[in-house]
């Protein structure tokens with residue numbers, strides 16, 4: 025299995041190299057050269073298997089010879105052991121044709137743990153073979169950062185730096201990042217919004233002297249392995265509702281487009297997914313793009329679902345690559361136009377996107393009202409991101425069952441939940457002292473050169 029860049033000019037890599045490389049050297053994102061498919065019989069055979077076994081069967085064809093079969097099974101077992109639910113990703117029924125996929129039973133209470141726990145295992149195994157030391161720099165609007173801290177803290181051959189937008193993540197998210205005591209992990213509170221943080225991370229990858237000097241790696245969904253690990257729960261949930269004999273749709277609370285792009289890959293692999301519905305908060309660039317064809321930045325506005333406060337949606341580039349017939353130069357040109365504000369999606373590409381994706385937007389008032397309504401109606405306490413998904417799914421209900429991804433635990437966003445249902449959701453017992461732990465963070469400016477010096481100094485000390 026080979027991986028190519030969405031901009032067409034970076035070296036073609038195997039899985040292990042793509043995982044350790046992060047951003048392609050032409051600024052693009054790695055995608056598989058071809059997508060392996062599963063037959064209806066192979067999909068039907070997933071019914072009743074453990075989450076780990078489904079993960080093995082779905083992911084194995086992508087890995088080439090990076091890991092042996094038993095080795096990969098061992099990595100999956102270690103990755104999902106810390107999850108607090110035996111099903112890993114349980115389904116809950118909200119209405120006759122509407123289901124909630126709870127993706128928040130991992131160690132940091134968000135869907136990011138599904139991929140990050142596994143990448144932590146896979147990177148450690150790869151580094152143990154080469155003896156290398158790497159520097160991971162990631163950007164977060166809250167959840168990627170905490171999941172990465174948890175997966176990489178204390179590792180001898182990894183330094184991890186997480187840039188988060190100062191004052192724009194929830195207190196629980198911040199504390200999950202700033203209370204890690206291990207010296208190899210660093211929480212950096214940056215001036216600006218998530219888009220600024222992500223832009224600086226990409227700048228670091230595009231500065232080859234820095235990138236090669238610190239042996240830079242990425243754990244954002246820039247990294248193909250992140251997306252791949254997220255494909256698995258589309259299979260596990262659809263099969264439990266009767267796939268491949270029954271089609272399903274998914275509604276995905278969307279920001280950086282990684283999670284929903286994983287659903288797109290599942291669909292290309294043969295899983296009968298009718299529609300993938302993009303659910304945005306008032307930072308609705310993706311909904312506007314699907315509706316009008318114009319992908320135009322208009323500034324990030326803080327919301328009660330902060331992890332989705334994103335306007336430059338990194339993985340949309342992967343979807344555009346396919347929609348433009350895998351023409352890397354066309355994608356490179358669109359990404360150039362994006363630097364000066366935005367671009368128009370051609371009619372052909374837009375039709376291709378609309379064949380798979382639908383979209384909807386949820387206002388702040390609707391988010392809060394959805395948390396209240398679902399709590400009163402079903403007893404389910406939604407986090408604000410999941411509420412965005414549920415509201416948009418309700419607008420798309422039809423004959424095909426819809427699964428909405430519940431992307432985070434409500435206790436990560438207690439203020440929004442308290443306002444909606446009059447109760448503060450409790451953190452799990454193992455995190456009960458989160459607010460008593462000492463915080464350790466560094467305030468940093470939105471300045472590439474200063475960030476790079478800080479990282480160089482920290483890894484030298």
Ligand SMILES: Cc1ncc(COP(=O)(O)O)c(C=O)c1O
Nearest residue numbers: 167278279280281282283331431
């Ligand atoms: C809780 C939560 N929901 C939804 C999203 C959006 O996911 P994606 O960025 O993969 O679109 C994020 C951030 O990634 C998140 O942390």
Ligand SMILES: N[C@@H](CCOP(=O)(O)O)C(=O)O
Nearest residue numbers: 164165166167168244245331
């Ligand atoms: N919402 C994310 C933003 C980063 O997305 P990623 O999937 O590219 O890591 C977060 O919580 O940090």
